[in-house]
Amino acid sequence: MTGKSMKEAILDAAEKRVRHAGYSNMSFRDVAKDVGIKSASVHYHFPTKSDLGTALVERYKDHFSQKLLQIDTTNFSDALAKFVQLYDAALVMDQSICLCAALGAESMGIEKQIRAETGVFFQVNIEWLQNLFRLHPTKATGLDATDIVASLEGAMLLASTTGDRTYFKKVSDRILHRPKI
Numbered sequence: 001m002t003g004k005s006m007k008e009a010i011l012d013a014a015e016k017r018v019r020h021a022g023y024s025n026m027s028f029r030d031v032a033k034d035v036g037i038k039s040a041s042v043h044y045h046f047p048t049k050s051d052l053g054t055a056l057v058e059r060y061k062d063h064f065s066q067k068l069l070q071i072d073t074t075n076f077s078d079a080l081a082k083f084v085q086l087y088d089a090a091l092v093m094d095q096s097i098c099l100c101a102a103l104g105a106e107s108m109g110i111e112k113q114i115r116a117e118t119g120v121f122f123q124v125n126i127e128w129l130q131n132l133f134r135l136h137p138t139k140a141t142g143l144d145a146t147d148i149v150a151s152l153e154g155a156m157l158l159a160s161t162t163g164d165r166t167y168f169k170k171v172s173d174r175i176l177h178r179p180k181i
Contacts, residue, residue, distance in 0.1 A: 007045045009035050015056055019096035023053060023106050023114070050111040053103075057117035060099045061124060068128045076136035077176075083129065084172045087152040091168055097160045101153045125149045148175055 004012075013034035017026040028049065032039040046052035067086055073079045090098040100121040107115050129145035143151070155171035 006035075006037070006041070010037075010042055010045055010052070011056060011059055014052055015060065015099055016096065018053075018056065019099050019102055022102055023110055028052075050113060053111065053114040054117055056099065057103065057114060057121060061117065061121040064121065065124055068124070073132055073135055076132065079132055081176055083132075083148075084152065084175060087156060088168070088172060091156045091159060091165070097156050098153065101156050104153060105157060122149055122153075143175060151175060 010031060013031045014026060017030060017034070026049075028039045028042045031052075032042045035042075042052070046055060064086065068083070071079050071082045087098065090096075090101075096102075100118045103110060103114060103118045104122070107118065110118075126145045126149050129148055133145065151171050152168075152175070155168040159165050159168040
């Protein structure tokens with residue numbers, strides 16, 4: 001392990017599995033195998049699957065929030081484009097989608113705490129966009145912050161499910177080149 005803690009290595013492996021195959025398909029045994037440790041070592045750091053899932057979402061939300069803070073919001077169009085690029089980067093065809101898109105798709109079957117943390121991730125994104133709209137009130141759009149997040153997440157699921165990235169591109173292009181009202 002090069003400079004990465006065991007806990008981080010476990011989270012990395014678990015995130016990759018959830019983003020690729022979903023939370024319900026992730027097992028401690030598979031994560032342990034990916035990291036090269038015994039399943040008991042995963043349980044040492046995360047006693048339950050819920051603990052691991054909650055830690056995954058918290059870490060993902062924190063990383064994504066840091067990226068949002070780095071976006072210069074001086075120019076509305078540039079800031080919105082950078083926001084959309086974060087979602088675009090999370091969609092790796094045939095490999096993974098946004099962690100919270102994967103968890104959101106499974107929301108009725110996951111633990112309440114993980115569902116709540118996933119909701120916080122979406123709320124952080126919505127609030128960031130709402131703040132961007134407040135900073136640029138003259139940039140009227142046909143979409144509000146919730147529409148944009150829902151559209152991007154839905155397009156990500158559709159593109160991933162069909163194996164056709166053009167669905168995501170079509171939605172992101174509409175967001176970025178929407179008609180002014």
